[in-house]
Amino acid sequence: MKVFKFGGASVKDADSVKNMSSIIKANQKEPLVVIVSAMGKMTNAFEHLLELIMAEKNTESAVTKIKSFHNRIIRDLGLKGDSSLVKEIDEVFENLDQTLSSFGSSMSYDYFYDQTVSLGEILSTKIITAYLNSVEIPTLWLDARKVVKTDNLHREAKVDWGATQALLKSQVNNAPENHIILSQGFIGSNAKYNSTTLGREGSDFSAAIFATCLDAESVTIWKDVAGVLNADPKKFKKTKLYEQLPYKEAAEMTFYGASVIHPKTIKPLAQKGIPLYVKSFEKPRAKGTAIEESEVPNLAPAIIHKSGQTVISFKISDFSFINEHHIHLIFDHIKRLNLNINLMQNSAISFTICMDDNPSKREQLRNALLEEFLIYYNEGLDLITIKNYDQDTIDELCKGKEIIIEQRSRNNFQMVYK
Ligand code: ASP
Ligand code: MG
Numbered sequence: 001m002k003v004f005k006f007g008g009a010s011v012k013d014a015d016s017v018k019n020m021s022s023i024i025k026a027n028q029k030e031p032l033v034v035i036v037s038a039m040g041k042m043t044n045a046f047e048h049l050l051e052l053i054m055a056e057k058n059t060e061s062a063v064t065k066i067k068s069f070h071n072r073i074i075r076d077l078g079l080k081g082d083s084s085l086v087k088e089i090d091e092v093f094e095n096l097d098q099t100l101s102s103f104g105s106s107m108s109y110d111y112f113y114d115q116t117v118s119l120g121e122i123l124s125t126k127i128i129t130a131y132l133n134s135v136e137i138p139t140l141w142l143d144a145r146k147v148v149k150t151d152n153l154h155r156e157a158k159v160d161w162g163a164t165q166a167l168l169k170s171q172v173n174n175a176p177e178n179h180i181i182l183s184q185g186f187i188g189s190n191a192k193y194n195s196t197t198l199g200r201e202g203s204d205f206s207a208a209i210f211a212t213c214l215d216a217e218s219v220t221i222w223k224d225v226a227g228v229l230n231a232d233p234k235k236f237k238k239t240k241l242y243e244q245l246p247y248k249e250a251a252e253m254t255f256y257g258a259s260v261i262h263p264k265t266i267k268p269l270a271q272k273g274i275p276l277y278v279k280s281f282e283k284p285r286a287k288g289t290a291i292e293e294s295e296v297p298n299l300a301p302a303i304i305h306k307s308g309q310t311v312i313s314f315k316i317s318d319f320s321f322i323n324e325h326h327i328h329l330i331f332d333h334i335k336r337l338n339l340n341i342n343l344m345q346n347s348a349i350s351f352t353i354c355m356d357d358n359p360s361k362r363e364q365l366r367n368a369l370l371e372e373f374l375i376y377y378n379e380g381l382d383l384i385t386i387k388n389y390d391q392d393t394i395d396e397l398c399k400g401k402e403i404i405i406e407q408r409s410r411n412n413f414q415m416v417y418k
Pocket of ligand 1: 007044185
């Protein structure tokens with residue numbers, strides 16, 4: 001069995017869905033599980049709906065936009081006459097209306113978010129299932145909320161691996177023969193079968209969950225890029241494609257902020273030795289990148305850029321030095337606030353961290369430590385990490401930048417700049 005994952009960009013309109021179906025057709029001979037995200041930018045559109053609700057504004061035209069987006073794709077795929085699809089889609093929109101009107105001050109926002117935003121994946125997979133069946137690719141729609149079991153941490157739900165594996169195996173083993181199985185990325189459900197989500201861009205992780213639980217032979221993520229490049233082509237002109245990457249390298253790249261794959265995807269696959277292929281849906285025959293247990297000599301430096309960074313320095317003012325007590329104190333609050341540190345540095349009298357901009361948490365951190373330290377901060381900065389750096393790459397990237405922090409270890413170079 002193989003697992004394929006198609007993200008929003010690969011199903012953004014009828015032509016993309018047709019292209020996806022031709023990729024599936026070419027691989028239909030073997031058992032296939034296909035994981036799909038919401039279409040195009042629909043997750044953002046659902047998030048926008050929630051912003052309107054929170055601002056107590058009218059949502060009618062925003063809902064209409066979501067409806068017409070999907071209806072256009074249904075029409076362009078020639079599915080308008082498919083009365084059972086049309087009925088199912090109507091039901092999802094009724095469900096949406098009910099969910100939106102049920103929101104009240106006693107409901108947790110994150111719970112509400114999951115009940116609403118998860119419908120993007122439901123719409124997308126219902127339409128695609130109907131289309132695949134219409135072009136003679138027998139497809140079974142599987143509701144991820146019935147198989148991917150999670151805790152209650154809405155918007156960041158943690159997977160219950162044991163329960164998920166048992167449910168997935170029984171569903172897949174009982175599926176009719178010669179059918180591909182199509183399910184949703186990003187979503188699952190808690191013990192009460194309320195929808196949960198795994199975090200934005202979580203569909204890659206969903207593909208890894210399905211593959212791990214089903215002992216798949218590989219996962220392929222179909223993307224709008226040729227594979228894993230050594231830098232984001234939207235930000236850097238010269239990029240190189242990695243044909244092969246060790247799991248460890250790929251996982252570390254995601255840790256430093258490379259957005260090509262969701263950070264949680266690699267670990268479960270690496271633990272089971274399931275290779276992950278990243279390929280272009282525009283050029284499905286091209287090789288792309290294989291992420292697997294391997295040793296690859298002379299990897300090209302990977303450049304990872306993150307904007308929206310805050311640097312905070314904690315300084316001691318009384319001529320004593322930074323010691324374990326101070327660091328302990330700072331980290332106690334970092335842990336309590338659930339902050340992620342992207343880089344840290346200390347000197348005799350100060351300790352500095354770099355984190356994603358988050359004014360509210362920054363203030364909470366500052367207030368908690370104001371009595372102990374002089375605290376300075378700087379927002380809206382940029383962080384570049386170069387993995388497997390060489391001096392030429394460093395020189396090129398540092399040129400003309402006002403660098404605030406610079407750090408290098410044997411393999412990594414990092415700098416924060418204005
Ligand atoms: N649709 C979700 C999002 O846009 C999940 C995903 O695409 O991976 O974040
Ligand atoms: Mg997406």
